[in-house]
Amino acid sequence: MTKASANKGFTLIELLVVIAIIAILSACLMPALSSATDRARVTQCRSNLTHIAIGLRMYFNDQGAYPDELQRLTEAGFITDDSILLCTKTGVPYYYSQPTPDTPIDELIIACVAPDTPQGQRPHSYRNSFVGLQKGGKLLEVGR
Numbered sequence: 001m002t003k004a005s006a007n008k009g010f011t012l013i014e015l016l017v018v019i020a021i022i023a024i025l026s027a028c029l030m031p032a033l034s035s036a037t038d039r040a041r042v043t044q045c046r047s048n049l050t051h052i053a054i055g056l057r058m059y060f061n062d063q064g065a066y067p068d069e070l071q072r073l074t075e076a077g078f079i080t081d082d083s084i085l086l087c088t089k090t091g092v093p094y095y096y097s098q099p100t101p102d103t104p105i106d107e108l109i110i111a112c113v114a115p116d117t118p119q120g121q122r123p124h125s126y127r128n129s130f131v132g133l134q135k136g137g138k139l140l141e142v143g144r
């Protein structure tokens, strides 16, 4: 074996070092990437709740009362895409509490989960928060 042919390509050690460096770098980037994914899901939930709020307002103007469940909005044609009735993180239908004339303006009527769900069981931002809509139309990210 000549000296020139012995220097061709990488040695096993060099290859392992490169793989180790790639593994370390990707481990550093993972939290940033999953955090960005979660922020995108929160934004999508906010968008869903905004659409549902508009649908609710139209339903109220049409029927004179709020629907007993959110599914009525699709049945009445105010929402055409059922998938916006689901939290983007859990895929579970949004919590909905039918508002009455006595419901306070700052009470959450729609949310990713029931508003009394403790931290650690909430869907967004590492289980600390959820998105909710108040009766008055204000959107909140609770727990953030």
Ligand SMILES: [Zn+2]
Residues within 6 Å of the ligand: 041, 042, 045, 087, 088, 089, 090, 112, 123, 124, 130, 131
């Ligand atoms: Zn959500």
